[in-house]
Structure formats: C-alpha cells, structure tokens
Amino acid sequence: MKKLIEGSMAVAESVKRCRPNVVAAYPITPQTHIVENLAQMVADGELKAEFVNTESEFGAASVVLGASAAGARAYSTTTSQGLLLMAEVLYNIAGMRLPVVITCANRAISAPINIWNDHSDAMVIRDSGIIMLFAEDAQELFDMHPQAFKIAENPDIMLPFMVNMDGFILTHAFESVELSDQKLFDEFLPKFNPALKLDPANPITMGTLAEPKWYMETRYKLHETQQEALPLIQKTAEEFKAKFGRWYGGLIDTYRLDDAEIGFVAMGSLIGTLKEVVDDLRAKGEKVGVLKIRSYRPFPKKEILDVCKGLKQLVVFDKSFSYGWGSILQNEMRNCFYGSKHNPMISGFVVGLGGRDIPPSSIIKAYQQTKGKEILDEFVDVNWELVGVRR
DSSP states (O other): OEEEEEHHHHHHHHHHHTOOSEEEEOOOTTTHHHHHHHHHHHHTTSSOSEEEEOSSHHHHHHHHHHHHHTTOOEEEEEOHHHHHHHHHHHHHHHHTTOOOEEEEEEOOOSSSOOOSOOSHHHHHTTTSSOEEEEOSSHHHHHHHHHHHHHHHTOTTTOOOEEEEEETTTTTSOEEEEEOOOHHHHHHHSOOOOOSSOOOTTSOOOOSOOOOHHHHHHHHHHHHHHHHHHHHHHHHHHHHHHHHHOOOOOSSEEEESOTTOSEEEEEOTTHHHHHHHHHHHHHHTTOOEEEEEEOEEESOOHHHHHHHTTTOSEEEEEESOOBTTTBOHHHHHHHHHHTTOSOOOEEEEEEOOGGGOOOOHHHHHHHHHHHTTSOOOSEEBOTTSOBGGGOO
C-alpha cells in the first residue's frame, strides 16, 4: 500500500513491523515524532511491546542495553545532544555485542544551539563499533530498518546498528512510501533468538573487567566483525530486493557513474539533489555521476575503489568536519586511494552545517571551481561565499 506519509511516521511503521519487544526513548527535536507514533501504537495495541519513556537519553540507552542483554529485540531513537548523552552507554552496547537498533535523526551539535540538520552528531560515535548506514529518502528509511535488525542480530555479527536520517529534511517531510505488509516483514526478519542472554536459570556475566592482556583482543574483534559485516550488508540488501522488489545499493550506490569522468560523493538526503544536478549537467554534455555512501561504518573501501576506476576526479560534499583536521568524509575517501594504482583528484566542500541550504546552484558552482584542480576543506555558503570571511 502506498501512502503519503511523514518520514518519522515511515520509521515508526517500519519499526512496528519489525516487532521489537522493548522500545525506550526520550523525545528530542527532530526525533520526537518517531517515539510519539511508536508510543501511540503501543497504547492502541498495534505494537505488542514494552514502551519505556525515560528521564534522559542516557536512561533510554541503558534500558535497551538491559533489554537486549536479557534476549529482547530492542529499539531506541535520538538525535544531536541526546546521542552525545547516550555515547557512554553506546560504547558499552557495542563492547557487549548487543544488537540494539537506533535511529538517529541527524542534527547539529551545540553550542550555539541549533536544531537543524548536519551529520556532526553521528560522527561523534563513528569509532564506537556501531554499524552506521545513511538513508537517502523516506522509502529507504522504511526499508532500512528490517535490514538493520537482520544484520545486527546475525549470530556472526551481534553489533548495534544506527540508521541515520537527516533531521527535518526527512523526519518532517511527507513522501509517498510503499508500506509493505507485516507478512513480508515476518518472512524477511526472523525472530530474535540470541545464543547468550541473561537468564537466572543459566547465569552468565556480561561486560566484565578486561585486564590489559585481554582488552586489546576485544577491540580487535570489534574491528574484525565490522569487516565481516561488509558482505553481510550487501547480501541483506540483495535479499531485501528479492523479497520486496526495492533496491538502494548495499554498501554504496551509483547514479550515472559508469561512463563519468567526475563523481559527486555524499551521504543522506543530499544524494537526491546531486542526482538532479547530474541530470542537468549531463544534458549539457558533462560526464558526471553520483557515488552514494550508504554504509559509513564499516567503510566500503574495496567497493569504492571498484566503481571509481574510470574517474578523473571526485568532488565530496560533507555535512561534518573534524576541527583541526579537516572534512571527515573527504579524508575517508582520500584514505581509500592511498597506495592505489588509481589516484583521482579529490576535492572537498563542507556544506549544510546547521541546516544551511544546499541548492543545486551551490553544487554546480563547486563543480565549476574544481575543474582541473583540487580544493580542500572549503566551507561554502549557498551563494558561494566563503564562510570564513563572513562578518
């Protein structure tokens, strides 16, 4: 059934069909509508789950940690300062190998206070061990959540999973979404049946002290499992396509990149704008295309190298920045090509911080600026003014 629906409602409808046993969250803009809808579904009997409205995001993360450790399918959602407040517990969830699924409505971080979209919040926990995917639109959000639970709960993975959606741009915008029925979800996503869980009848200990001679092995295992998740993310996307008939790429996706000379690179909702720009430039004879990074952690280096072999240049548009170092996604892309036989020029632009508009005209101006040269870490306004010289 197709329905014109808000992005947050699409997430709630998808999570409901995934049949979580426990939902715990604290409402925070622009995530609020997700938990409002889930709370209503539980109250109306549409979702048979324990809904816990906690006193803080730290509490919400703690509740889903405990629920998952006890063998429940657990879900939470947050954004911005809330994600930062969860951070201590999220590292524990990853280290304890608990397959909690969290939706992050990406939003800028204070101070100054800003409630609009960028990817700064997600970048704070990129090294926690959590699997992180970024959605392009509401339909992909609806379809990404059953994939998230299936990947996270795989016995060989057992890691938390964060679905990222651009705040307001996706959370509050209405789109036409195919709301697949419960039967398909049940056929695609098996019941959660962990091999280990907290049970008084069979006592075990989780999250114990690790002495120096063991701690390093646990960190290495997190990295190793992230690498093992790469083919599983791809396989799960293919299984989803076979069952539901919809495809967004597994680890990455491309648009008109096969014969391109220059590729635009981004994550999240900006991909839609880049596709429009590519169509306009193609009509003028320009050989451009789009590389969509869908899986940010684990980062799909091999797949990126494979699709970029014929490109002369990459132009990266990043909604986050590592202060004192540089554009985060641009530097991730640069690392992919270190030591590679093929080394395209890589330019990077920091755009959209704090929700600043990114119109097609800005993308086109960036493209024009990069012809034949590399531009690094440039903060640009919608009118192509350098942010650094604004007074």
